[in-house]
Amino acid sequence: xxxxxxxxxxxxxxxxxxxxxxxxxxxxxxxxxxxxxxxxxxxxxxxxxxxxxxxxxxxxxxxxxxxxxxxxxxxxxxxxxxxxxxxxxxxxxxxxxxxxxxxxxxxxxxxxxxxxxxxxxxxxxxxxxxxxxxxxxxxxxxxxxxxxxxxx
Numbered sequence: 001x002x003x004x005x006x007x008x009x010x011x012x013x014x015x016x017x018x019x020x021x022x023x024x025x026x027x028x029x030x031x032x033x034x035x036x037x038x039x040x041x042x043x044x045x046x047x048x049x050x051x052x053x054x055x056x057x058x059x060x061x062x063x064x065x066x067x068x069x070x071x072x073x074x075x076x077x078x079x080x081x082x083x084x085x086x087x088x089x090x091x092x093x094x095x096x097x098x099x100x101x102x103x104x105x106x107x108x109x110x111x112x113x114x115x116x117x118x119x120x121x122x123x124x125x126x127x128x129x130x131x132x133x134x135x136x137x138x139x140x141x142x143x144x145x146x147x148x149x150x151x152x
Contacts, residue, residue: 007059008038008104009073020092022121036063037073037096040104048104055104075100080114088116 011032013024024030039059040048047055056075066072076083080097087095094115102110 004041004043005039005062006041007034007036008040009034009036019090031069033068034070035073036066036070038104050103051101052098053100084114088118091120092116093119093122
């Protein structure tokens with residue numbers, strides 16, 4: 001495994017059914033996991049100009065399906081509506097949609113976060129879910145970039 005990685009993903013806490021529990025993350029009631037869905041840098045090589053499919057293939061090669069605390073998030077082709085409906089049915093926050101051939105461009109977003117407006121864990125905390133990244137209480141806690149300085 002490379003000594004340094006920069007991955008794109010989300011930090012979550014999961015319950016026994018595998019459902020995200022925002023309150024457990026917010027109040028540090030269980031161990032967080034990092035759901036990795038993109039690879040931006042590996043062993044000093046900048047991968048951001050590569051296609052998403054190529055970056056995800058390299059990510060899977062490096063971490064496999066992952067072991068806690070890092071889990072690989074696979075992608076689903078051409079079934080975004082069905083995936084979003086299932087996310088809503090499972091009471092998840094939503095889904096992230098990325099173009100499979102797009103590079104990673106921090107200046108011009110090539111991805112969309114499609115939120116479940118009926119997400120039960122958002123009630124009373126809308127300001128947390130709508131917060132702009134630069135106003136985060138702890139830099140990076142809700143961002144999609146996580147730098148791992150050393151890997152085991």
